[in-house]
Amino acid sequence: MCLATKFYQQSWSTFFSAGGWLACLLWLVFSMQLPVHAETLPKPMQPSAIVVNGQLRQDLNLAWQAWKARYLREDGAVIVPEWSTGPGVLYHNVALSEGQSYAMLMAVWANDAPTFSRVWHWTQAHLQQRKTDRLLGWLWGPQPAVASGNGLIETDYATDANEDVAYALILAATQWKQPAYLQAAQLLLKDIRQQTLLMVAEKPYLKVGAWGQNQWYVVINPSYLSPVHYRAFAQVDSDGATQWLAAAEATYPALEGCSRLTPLNLPPDWCGVDYGGKMIPSFTQPKDSLRFGHDAFRVFWRMRLAATHGDALAERYLSLQTALAGFYNQQGYLPDGFDEHGKPIRPDWLKEGQSSPWVLAMLLAQSWQGDGPSSENQAKYQLLRALQQQHKGLWADSDNYYGNSLVWMTLYSLLPKN
DSSP states (O other), X not given: OOHHHHTTOOOGGGGGSTTHHHHHHHHHHHTSOOOOOTTSOOOOOOOOHHHHHHHHHHHHHHHHHHHHHHHBOTTSOBOEEEEEEETTEEXXXXXXXXXXXXXXXXXXXXXXXXXXXXXXXXXXXXXXXXXXXXXXXXXXXXXXXXXXXXXXXXXXXXXXXXXXXXHHHHHHHHHTTOHHHHHHHHHHHHHHHXXXXXXXXXEEEXXXXXXXXXXXXXXXXGGGOOHHXXXXXXXXXXXXXXXXXXXXXXXXXXXXXXXXXXXXXXOOSOXXXXXXXXXXXXXXXTGGGTXXXXXXXXXXXXXXXXXXXXXXXXXXXXXXXXXXXXXXXXXXXXXXXXXXXXXXXXXXXXXXXXXXXXXXXXXXXXXXOTTSOOHHHHHHHHHHHHHHHHBTTBSSOTTOHHHHHHHHHHHHXXXXXX
């Protein structure tokens, strides 16, 4: 079996394969002016799954071009306009290991080899600077003491970004026949495994960062868990294959246990596993262990990605996430998450009755069926298309790097994988 089949890589070149003319024609038909208020549902359409997926690919391609134009610098740095690391701490025009990893994933999924190369080489040169391992420092930006004026602000690592970079390198090595990418992934995976994998009650968990363990428990960020990644890692990291496969298996008990901590059974931003193997709230982030917020939002694209790769446990987990659909059916919109009491979060930018674009995308990920999306889901998708027209290729204000990235990744996860 070839690596491409093993990793289920979806090639973007299928945009222009046989039948592509039909998708282009339908794109012109569907590109008529749509309502821009999320509370106004267009009349549901009944196209086949092939037509829906063709339209989705076109929209993702448009968004990728807009995303690059807004956030990606010519040298390969993804510049985030604003980023807060806590109350009163706000950085401007910084690069994050997370942003670099998202750009690499989007580039390989968009079959954009030149962009992938630029982003990876910048990431290597500027974030892979720790003295004892190859893990990426997570925050780069203004550093007055550095001659260039910029440098690593935080050398600690964020495990999810390292996982995503390694996975993107594996996919790129297969898709573009670049063995150097595979070698880089293998070296990075060795350090991820040695620095972050811990055995707790005979199950493997990955520390979220160097700080993610104390005498009582190991901190878990549910949105870092990705069984698709771990199974791909097992294929190329022979020394750690058993551990990676066990990590994939341990994902679902951890997700379900952490989700049960929240009032609505949604995944929390943070939680923990004690040394007896019980999922518990994170003492260092007590409210975040009950809140379904911007960290937890990533769970949905990772689980839908696993489900479209044939993972029945991912599909099962998504089927249990009924809170979003229940709220939407009752209220007609989706808030920007739910607080520790299960109450909707409504930031000032979210208009009355309007849905948060990324939470609307998550609702699609929760209930999408690739072999024939329901008319209700097709109608919800048209709401996102309307927002994309309004925001010139993106789905929200152009300063919202995270939200626009989240919608892209979530919509990509809906596409069937070969």
